[in-house]
Amino acid sequence: MDLQKRFDKLKKLGLCDRCLGRQFARLGYGLQNYERGAILKESKEIHKNIFSQENIPQDISPKDDCFLCRGFFNKLDKYEKMVIAALTNYEFNNLLIGTRFPQNIKDKEKEIWEVCGDQYIEPIKTEFNRLLGKRVLKRLDVTVEFNNPDITVLVDLTKDKVELQISSVFIYGQYNKYSRNLPQTEWRYKNQYSESIQEIVQAPFVEASKAKEGKFHGAGREDIDVRCFGKREFVLELVAPKKRSIALKKLQKQVNMIQDKVEIFNLDFTVKDKKKELKGKRANKIYRALAVLSKGIEEKDFKKLKQIVGTIKQDTPQRVSHKRAKLTRKREIYKIDYDKLTSKKIDLTIKAEAGAYIKELISGDEGRTRPSVSQILGCEAKCKRLDVLDIEK
Ligand SMILES: [Zn+2]
Missing domain, CATH: 3.30.2300.10 (THUMP superfamily)
Known part of the structure; x- marks a missing residue:
């Protein structure tokens, strides 16, 4: 016009x-x-x-x-x-x-x-x-x-x-977990456990920032009874903070000083997208497992354990079937080493693809995981203790 x-x-x-x-x-x-x-x-x-x-x-x-x-x-x-x-x-x-x-x-x-x-x-x-x-x-x-x-x-x-x-403040970090009785986040096990990695880690940060609440986004999680020495990555989200300049180094020290179940490392401010990046990561891991066998095994038979290296098939384990879809997953086992403690006890070091169920890799989970330590040794095998030794970054 x-x-x-x-x-x-x-x-x-x-x-x-x-x-x-x-x-x-x-x-x-x-x-x-x-x-x-x-x-x-x-x-x-x-x-x-x-x-x-x-x-x-x-x-x-x-x-x-x-x-x-x-x-x-x-x-x-x-x-x-x-x-x-x-x-x-x-x-x-x-x-x-x-x-x-x-x-x-x-x-x-x-x-x-x-x-x-x-x-x-x-x-x-x-x-x-x-x-x-x-x-x-x-x-x-x-x-x-x-x-x-x-x-x-x-x-x-x-x-x-x-x-x-x-806007939330996002803090990147890594943690090790030294307890066999500690869930990762608070909401999941609220009634069964008095504390979690999340609560231990976030408390001083929520207080210092006067945030409404904290949210904990881990790059995967380990079972409650599994320790982690692999520095698992996480993002701590402080929701609706009143203060944004937070002394990360000082609070990191504080978390590590006042308790010995969790240790945190390498804190730094990050952006919201880091959360998604961590969730999407599929990191290979190295585990150490103590396996207990139902019968004594001879040295030459332990050597057969190397057969487990390669692709394994895992149906959704019975213990998580209520919260995971029923699927058959293929996972790579890259390496296995053993250290014989007695004829019925071995320490296993296993390098596996992200998402492999290690407890079931040992027990076989009544045939749902194939092959397994149990199947190869021809006896029952149980994972008595499990640690994550390393997480690929
Ligand atoms: Zn006017």
Whole structure:
């Protein structure tokens, strides 16, 4: 639509200076929309060069309002104060500010664009965000961040309320577990166990950050009775933290000093995506297992254990069948070494592909795992103790 034609149509609507000027917001530099509007109100004609500082009339006020903006721009002071107050107890380095405008204002604005064209416009919401954002960022001396802000502020004009979305803080780390009586996360075994790796590790971090809660994302998990010396990777998520600058080294030391069931290493701040990366990792592992046999085995028969190297088939073990899909999995066993303790006890060192069930590799799980230590030695075999010695990174 021709610029003059647009102007003629818009003039008849009774918009305030700011709302009129906003319809031509992308013309002219260094002007406020209400200044653009004031220039137009003094003129019958419009051309692209009209929007300049020298054409701004004397004694204009930004305080005008109309049916479209309904005076919301005159309340910027109030919303600025509300946002600052809502953010008082939070630490952050950057922000994103958004506004929820009443639906009928958005509808009216759309109607105007349909009738009068939408070239050179700025949406009312964008102008409001821009002006409010500028004030708040200046007051707090922080920067705007569009992709991953520490805090997203939503000013809801329909409810006259400010809502905050606080981004989690993510901390990468690795752990060893020295207890045979400790689950990884709190929620899974809440009633059976008094504590978990998660609770031990997260407690000082939740406290220091004043987070609402912690979430523990491990790169896989070991059974409750399995120790881990392989430095398993994890991401600790601190949900809705009030403080974001956390002394990682100091808290790592604290966790390691006050108890001896879990030790944590190599903490560092990380990003949300690290969580997914760890979940998707399929790391090979080296295990040490103490196997107890139902009968004494001769040295030459132990040598047969090497036959287990290669591809094994594992039907879903009986002990986890209530929580895992019934499948036959193929897994690689890369290496097995043994150390005979007595004729009925051996220490096994096994290198296996991610997801192999080692307890069943030893017992055979009544034929569900093939081949198995039990099958090869021709007797019952039980995994009495299991440790993860190494996890490939
Ligand atoms: Zn207006």
